[in-house]
Amino acid sequence: MESDAELRSRWALDPDVIFLNHGSFGACPREVLDAQSDLRARLERQPVDFFVRQYYPALDTARLALADFLGADPEGLAFVNNATTGVNAVLRSLAFRSGDELLVTDHAYNACRNVLDFVAERAEATVIPVSIPFPITSEDQVVDVVSERLTDRTRLVLLDHVTSATGLLLPVARIAAAAHACGAEVLVDGAHAPGMIPLGLDELGVSYYTGNAHKWLCAPKGAAFLWVRQDRREDVRPAVISHGANMPTDDRPRFRHEFDWMGTQDPTPALCVPHALRIMENMVPGGWPEIMQRNRELTLRARRLLAESLSVPLPAPDSMIGSLATLPLPDGEPASPSPLYEDPLQERLWHDHRIEVPIGPWPAPPRRVIRISSQLYNHIEEYQQLADALRSSL
Numbered sequence: 001m002e003s004d005a006e007l008r009s010r011w012a013l014d015p016d017v018i019f020l021n022h023g024s025f026g027a028c029p030r031e032v033l034d035a036q037s038d039l040r041a042r043l044e045r046q047p048v049d050f051f052v053r054q055y056y057p058a059l060d061t062a063r064l065a066l067a068d069f070l071g072a073d074p075e076g077l078a079f080v081n082n083a084t085t086g087v088n089a090v091l092r093s094l095a096f097r098s099g100d101e102l103l104v105t106d107h108a109y110n111a112c113r114n115v116l117d118f119v120a121e122r123a124e125a126t127v128i129p130v131s132i133p134f135p136i137t138s139e140d141q142v143v144d145v146v147s148e149r150l151t152d153r154t155r156l157v158l159l160d161h162v163t164s165a166t167g168l169l170l171p172v173a174r175i176a177a178a179a180h181a182c183g184a185e186v187l188v189d190g191a192h193a194p195g196m197i198p199l200g201l202d203e204l205g206v207s208y209y210t211g212n213a214h215k216w217l218c219a220p221k222g223a224a225f226l227w228v229r230q231d232r233r234e235d236v237r238p239a240v241i242s243h244g245a246n247m248p249t250d251d252r253p254r255f256r257h258e259f260d261w262m263g264t265q266d267p268t269p270a271l272c273v274p275h276a277l278r279i280m281e282n283m284v285p286g287g288w289p290e291i292m293q294r295n296r297e298l299t300l301r302a303r304r305l306l307a308e309s310l311s312v313p314l315p316a317p318d319s320m321i322g323s324l325a326t327l328p329l330p331d332g333e334p335a336s337p338s339p340l341y342e343d344p345l346q347e348r349l350w351h352d353h354r355i356e357v358p359i360g361p362w363p364a365p366p367r368r369v370i371r372i373s374s375q376l377y378n379h380i381e382e383y384q385q386l387a388d389a390l391r392s393s394l
Helices: 004-008 030-045 047-070 083-091 110-123 139-149 172-181 230-235 254-260 273-281 287-310 344-353 380-393
Strands: 077-080 101-105 126-130 154-160 185-189 208-212 224-228 324-329 359-361 368-373
Touching: 030 047, 030 273, 047 077, 047 224, 047 273, 077 083, 077 254, 083 110, 083 154, 083 185, 083 208, 083 224, 101 110, 101 139, 110 126, 110 154, 126 139, 139 154, 139 172, 154 172, 172 185, 224 230, 230 254, 273 287, 287 324, 287 368, 287 380, 344 359, 344 380, 368 380
Parallel strands: 101 126, 101 154, 154 185, 185 208
Antiparallel strands: 077 224, 208 224, 324 368, 359 368
């Protein structure tokens, strides 16, 4: 088994930085980047041959590999640039009208909430925000508060599988069952879930699921997917309409044509997904199950260490935590000037200690939280250094 230092060397991360923020943009192993460079060289050597003769077979191979990993019907799986693009494709394909209700939790990712607000405003539908407690003691609380807001007017529930702001694993299957009983559909923003927790999309009970491959799967940036249940595929169109809209459907269904070609773009992130799956799997003896277990156990251990150091109670049970976790901090400034604003404490940790870790307002300034992530390149001593830095900075 490789040591912590050997695992760390598999990534191109700056060795002088304590990188505890895999959750924001992921990080790509060197071997995956090398595979992407090889693909780009092939593309540029003969672009016409690549796109006209090689692209579709390579894309199909990548899709089949990802579908097998996700437990998903490959015919309902499409590559997109990121999970936000997947959310856009679904929400902007559906026809809402005045009186419809669209449920979303207050833990939703801001970009996806903005899409929901946009389509609701155009259709004169109503967005129903559902407040999930945090701190929280059980996933039952999530099921209860969402179920209480479901009505016969609820058309769709937008649900995070792993919340970005608070790092909670939400009980997607249980909420989907309650929503479907009321005639509502469920769109899951699973940006963080692939590679963090086991997935079986065909059995999850949702209508639509989108997730990133550039985070816990460690594929290049620009690799993500949208999965659509078989009975909903005819209604879902990509955010970009291109040649696929009037292509013959003898060899590929419309869903495949439209999502597989949305204009000339760099396809190498998606085509690298099989490389990322294989390279990551071979880093540890137990493959992906061991990766998920190791990352989760390190996250749980790290959050206990930080909670003791900060003298704060754990805000969620272990059962609702994967490889991402947040803890409350003392109040910060009363308001943030912009969405890209970095908390002064985050800046001090970076400039004074070379620790990269996000600190954000939750649920609103001046209250704030710190969020940690774990990937194979991390080790517990890094979180101890974070705890020491926080004590000195606070």
